[in-house]
Amino acid sequence: MDYLGEFEQIVMLAILRLGETAYGMTIRKEILEVASRPASLGAVYTTLERLEDKGFLTSAIGEVTEERAGRAKKYFRVTGLGQAALKQALKSTEAMKDGLAWEGA
Amino acid sequence: MAKAKGPNEVEAVLIYDDDDERMLAEIKQIMAAYVPVVSDARTPPEEVQFISSDSNSYFEKMSEQLPKNALDIVKLIKAYRLLKSNATGSSLSPQAEVDVADDSRADVSVGQQQESEIKASEGQGERSFFPATLVIKRISSYFLLKDYSAPSAAQFVLLLIPKRSREHLIGDLEEEYRSVVLPQYGRFWAGVWYWGQTLWAIGPYLWVGLKRVFGWAAIIKLIGG
Secondary structure, rough: OOOOOOOHHHHHHHHHHHHHEEHHHHHHHHHHHHHHOOOOOOHHHHHHHHHHHHHEEEEEEEEEEEHHHHOOEEEEEEEEEHHHHHHHHHHHHHHHHHOOOOOOO | OOOOOOOOOOOEEEEEEOOOEEEHHHHHHHOOOOEEEEEEEEEOOOOOOOOOOOHHHHHHHHHOOOOOOHHHHHHHHHHHHHHHHHOOOOOOOOOOOOOOOOOOOOEEEHHHHHHHHHHHHHHOOOOOOOOOEEEEOOOOOOOOOOHHHHOHHHHHHHHHHHHHHHHHHHHHHHHHHHHHHHHHHHHHHHHHHHHHHHHHHHHHHHHHHHHHEEEEEEEHHHHHO
């Protein structure tokens, strides 16, 4: 099974949070607002492509709007395989975190 | 001060240099039928993007750059001036229908009686006593795509992005530029933002490309090629 990197996890969580409205711009905005992490569209899209290649995401071409100068949106959804991988990754992180004594915490 | 609501709306500010309050009230009423008239003032606000005057040659010169409903307003003002130049003192109805044909010299359709008054005054030549100057403040790039589209050189750089995501990535960037950044920060800073985003966006793709190239180079070195 493919493992998920930290940014991959964040992107997948953003897609799950956004539901039907997950496309490049909204994913980037969600990451910035929720995780307080600025990310370039390039970073978001390379990650989305990688996750799609791994079978963790599916995409669908959306509507064309004039605001986008006639360019279509690409909506993303997390697949069952992606959800399983994400759960596993988060579980592993939790397990590694347990029992740690944080300095200054 | 009321703000224009949508990206397709044009906000208008009426600048006047005359104390004829009745006339100004009528003009504002006419304009309000077409655009949100957000304020009136004796001096143009600093952020104003376009200022029209009551000079016909100026109207015609600028008409190509104006959004359609701004052009309608220009026509309204011209018709209003023609009507007012008659001794009849009739005023233009706010429900007046504008001929929106792409011709800045087109007359405003205001009913047969008023139309004939316009034609009559055209024969006499227009008198330039119109006291107000209309200011159109750009709210979004929607109407002025030619002037407010994203920097074309940056879009050329974005062609470096692989075809698979190029259209969608540029579309996302364009959407944010037009709907969020441009109305908020103006053309110059929006252009700076777009360039920054462009360079930031191609970074990860360049990195992936470099890794591929140097990855293959390392393999070739390992097998002694």
